[in-house]
Amino acid sequence: MAGLFQVLWGQADGGLKQAAVLNGTDHNPLIIPVKGQQDQVENICTRPTAVDWDGDGDLDLVVGNFAGSFYLFTGEGRGKFAPKSQAMMAGGSRLKVEGAHSDPFVVDWDSDGDLDLLSGSSAGGVQWAENVAGKGKLPELKSFKTVIEPGPEIRPGRLLSEQDLSGPAGSTRIWVDDVNSDGKLDILVGDSVTLVSLAQGVANDEFAKKSAKWQEAFDAASEAMRKPGDRSQQEAANKRFQQLYQERTKFMREDRTGFVWLYVRK
Numbered sequence: 001m002a003g004l005f006q007v008l009w010g011q012a013d014g015g016l017k018q019a020a021v022l023n024g025t026d027h028n029p030l031i032i033p034v035k036g037q038q039d040q041v042e043n044i045c046t047r048p049t050a051v052d053w054d055g056d057g058d059l060d061l062v063v064g065n066f067a068g069s070f071y072l073f074t075g076e077g078r079g080k081f082a083p084k085s086q087a088m089m090a091g092g093s094r095l096k097v098e099g100a101h102s103d104p105f106v107v108d109w110d111s112d113g114d115l116d117l118l119s120g121s122s123a124g125g126v127q128w129a130e131n132v133a134g135k136g137k138l139p140e141l142k143s144f145k146t147v148i149e150p151g152p153e154i155r156p157g158r159l160l161s162e163q164d165l166s167g168p169a170g171s172t173r174i175w176v177d178d179v180n181s182d183g184k185l186d187i188l189v190g191d192s193v194t195l196v197s198l199a200q201g202v203a204n205d206e207f208a209k210k211s212a213k214w215q216e217a218f219d220a221a222s223e224a225m226r227k228p229g230d231r232s233q234q235e236a237a238n239k240r241f242q243q244l245y246q247e248r249t250k251f252m253r254e255d256r257t258g259f260v261w262l263y264v265r266k
Contacts, residue, residue: 003031003032003043003044003045003065004021004022004029004030004031005021005022005029005030005045005048005061005063006019006020006021006022007019007020007021007022007079008020009079022081024073024080024081024082024083024084025076025080025081025082025083026083028083030061030073030081030083030085031043032045032063032065032071032085033084033085041065041066041067041100042065042066042067042069043065044065044066045063045064045065046063046064046065046066046101046102046103047063047064047102047103047104047173048061048062048063049061049062049063049104049105049106051106051115052075053072053106053115053139054074054138054139055136055137055138056075057077058074058075058076058077059075059079060072060073060074060075060081061073061075061081062088062104062106062117063085063104064101064102064103064104064119065101065102066100066101067096067100067102068096068097068098068099068100068101068102068121068122069087069088069094069095069096069102070087070088070095070096070102070104070117071085071086071087071088072085072086072088073085073086074086088141089141090129090141090142090143090144091142091143093143095117095129095141095143095144096144097119097121097123097127097144098121098123098125098127098144098146099121099122099123099124099150100121100122100123101120101121101122101171102119102121103119103120103121103172103173103174104117104118104119105117105118105119105174105175105176106118107176107185109128109130109176109185110130112134112135113134113135113136114131114133114134114135114136114137114139115131115139116128116129116130116131116141117129117131117141118147118174118176118187119144119174120171120172120173120174120189120190121150121172122170122171123150123170124150124151124168124169124170124171124172124191125146125147125148125149125150125151125168125172126146126147126148126172126174126187126189126263127144127145127146127147128144128145128146128147129141129142129143129144129145130142130145147187148167148168148187148189148263150168150170151165151166151167151168151169151170151191154169154170154193154194155215156194156215156218157196157211157214157215157218157248157252158196158211159196159197159198159207159252160193160194160195160196161195161197162195162259165193165259167261168189168190168191168259168261169191169192169193170191170192170193171191171192171258172189172190172191173189173190173191174187174188174189174190175187175188175190176188179262179264180264184265184266185265186262186263186264186265187262187263187265188260188261188262188263189260189261189262189263190258190259190260190261191258191259191261192256192257192258193256193257193258193259194254194255194256194257195254195255195257196252196253196254196255197252197253197255198251198252198253199249199250199251199252199253200253202251202252206251207251207252210250210251211251211252214244214247214248214251217244218241218244221237221240221241221244222241224237224240224241225237225238225241
């Protein structure tokens with residue numbers, strides 16, 4: 001959670017060494033620096049992507065984080081990286097996905113010879129930052145635009161089965177490849193979703209009443225947690241919030257899972 005990168009170095013026999021922290025050329029762990037506690041989500045990384053981003057023949061690291069922004073660690077050859085990261089930009093602004101939890105996948109999405117950046121998001125869907133620099137030039141990214149729309153919001157406490165889903169939910173992670181070998185790039189999208197079913201012995205009408213009452217209490221508890229107050233008030237609000245989470249098991253079953261969706265490019 002601190003944002004460290006792990007690497008499994010390859011061995012001559014085809015095996016891998018044990019995972020080790022990836023250090024910069026200063027021999028300290030590569031990590032995105034933050035200014036204060038409020039920026040801590042900036043260095044909780046979600047995915048590192050090794051790619052020759054600047055076209056100098058060395059692998060660089062393009063990394064995402066919980067905040068939804070992106071950073072670049074410049075490669076110096078033979079698995080070594082400059083210790084200082086660079087915030088990735090779109091024009092004069094920080095490059096950031098809609099939502100949070102940036103998930104960089106680097107590929108020539110528009111087939112114009114340069115590297116673009118695609119990403120999943122905590123909000124769901126898939127986004128694309130186009131590289132407009134051209135082949136052989138240092139990448140110049142535009143702001144993200146939507147390639148795959150986020151799915152509908154799924155409210156907690158509602159019955160939800162696998163058959164109710166028609167596309168990815170939230171917390172999407174992506175992979176881009178020519179899955180069907182037709183010469184066009186397709187997108188695999190993984191998601192996170194909680195399926196909800198009736199608890200044993202609970203009928204549909206009973207569930208509807210209990211769920212509505214629970215949701216009202218849950219919304220009130222959530223609001224109480226957001227309000228400023230002294231320590232005892234905050235502890236009471238948090239205790240009530242946790243209590244409600246336990247109470248929901250009396251009328252519902254939850255299955256926290258995820259699915260992989262394939263989008264075949266036309």
